[in-house]
Amino acid sequence: MVINVAFKVRGIGLSSFFGAMLAISATAQIRVEDPKKTTERSVEGRVNSRIDQGINKGLDKVEEGIGNIFKKRPRTPNGGKNKQTTDGQDAQSEEQPEKDELKTSKQTPPSGAGGLAMKAYSKFDFVPGEKIVATEDFSQDAVGDFPAKWNTNASGEVVTMEGAKFLQFAKSGVYYPEFVKELPENFTMEFDMLASEDLSVNMSGLKVFFPEFKERKLTFDQNFNSSAQAGIDIHPTADGESSSSSVWVFDKNSEKVVENTNRLAWKSNVANRVSIWKQKTRLRIYVNETKIWDLPKAFDSSLKYSMLFATSIFEGTVYLANLRVAVGAPDTRSKLITEGKFSTTGILFDVNSDKIKPESYGVLKELGTVLKENATVKVRIIGHTDSDGEDAKNLDLSKRRAASVKNALQTEFGIEAARMETDGKGESQPVAPNTTAEGKANNRRVEFVKL
Incomplete structure (x- = not known):
């Protein structure tokens, strides 16, 4: 044998x-x-x-x-009206048992505000855009296939790990989701990234480019020699300690105006959350709770940009999941105090749970600051879900999530409980059709109404 x-x-x-x-x-x-x-x-x-x-x-x-x-756990059969998930935040059948998830931290916070994991994000100031325009969790793709809504000059395939679908990139290639076109001057992009332990220390991990929209193509130069663009190279290592990240910026004359490399705060053996925030010319990049880049002049305000991914790996593999793109520059203060209402999709929860994900800290911090600065203002916190699952269970979940947000604002930011009341509307007040992943993601929101 x-x-x-x-x-x-x-x-x-x-x-x-x-x-x-x-x-x-x-x-x-x-x-x-x-x-x-x-x-x-x-x-x-x-x-x-x-x-x-x-x-x-x-x-x-x-x-x-x-x-x-x-540490894969046994999968539980799906139930309810929709057996798929959309953007990785929720299992979209609200009535099904909680599914396996890829952890984004080795700590497991207690129910509600997030406990120790939430406190780790105390300096996290990322606030997602107001409207979700694109989500991708590969739910429509068969395991083993390259995603139907993506394009590449190489290969790749959808794989399943810990109950979530990931795109496994080839060792060398260019990739982009065809449903993400020209990006506005203000947008946020988030995704989960996983790297194998044998990823080469000498070659690159995953590159994220923001080229001019007219220059986005599968023959894009991965050696950074191109027209106007901004980009980052995320290169994890098995021990996490020697992980690094590089950044570069080219102007419209193809001159490199920014180039730098620094240490990357990477958690090994778990999915790491990458958050990218463009505000006009500024580019901020976070990995988990740590801001690794904040470039005030990364973009030319006269140009239109898009996005793509690229790999150039000697050994090992990188994976991507739960891509989420949103547009708009959040203005919490104006909308809540002046307009009397603020709604956000940026407060995220564990699957079928009222436990707040720690990456929601930036949004909660903004709200806590506004309420502290306006000490006489009282608010009603209202939870909303999409239409998947049983109506009664969606209603109950939306109420519990609103209560969890109130608890977080009270315990983490010192907002008096008497200034906040909670309610939940379940799926009864959609702001978008529940027929698309993006529509469902926008319906899963928390609303704040000034009393």
Whole structure:
């Protein structure tokens, strides 16, 4: 029996596996090339010859061990009216049991305000744009396929890890979502990024470019020699300590006017949240709770920009999930105090839960500041959901989420409970059709009404 298992895994218990496999009277050569690839893929294509039932059982043990790298839990069958998720914030069937999620922090906060994980974001000032214009969680794509709404000059495939779908990029190529066109002067972009432990320390990780819209094409120069653009290179390492990020800016004369590299605050073995914020000429970039770049003159206000991704990797793999693009420059103070109403999709919650995600800190901080500066103002906090799931459960969830926001403003920012009342409307007051992912994402919101 010849077994060639090409992967690097900690704590799988290979000795027991080898003993079981040696008892099988067959000959096969097994090669598992990437420990972080999904275990939901067919066994076909991973073995070089036809194998019997005993070999299949052996492969199951290998896959089971590989899945443990990400601590994968058993999936629970979906229920409700819609079995897919849209932007990764919520499972869109509000009545289904809580699904597996990729953690964005090794800490697990208590229910409600977010506890220790929320406090880690105390300097996080990212505020998402007001209107979501594009979301992508690859729910419409089959595992193993390149996403139908994307384009590339290379390859790639959708894989499943920890209950979420990721786009696994090829080692070298250019990629972009065709549904994201010309970007406005004010926008935010967020996505989850995961890197394999064997990612090369000598080559790049994931590049995010903002080229002129007319220059966005699959022949884009990945060596940064091009017309007007801004871009970053996110390069994680397995230990996290030597991770780095580079940034560059070219003006419309193709002259490089900004170039720099610094340390990247990267959490290993979990999905890291990348948040990008453009305000006219300014570019801010965050990884998890840390702001790593704040460039006041990254963009030319006379030009129109778009976006694309690129890879150039010697060894290892990078993955992307839960892309979210929103437009608009939030003006919390004016809308709440002057107009009497403020609505935000930037307060995020765990799946089917009232537990606030720590990356919501920037929005909550803005609201807390406004309420502190206007000490006589009282507000009603109203939760809203999309139309997926049972009406009664959506209504209950929206009420609990509103109460959780009140609790966060009270405990984290010292706003008196007597100044806040809460309510929930469930799915009854949509602001967009519930027929698209973007519409549903805009309907999942928290509204603040001045009393």
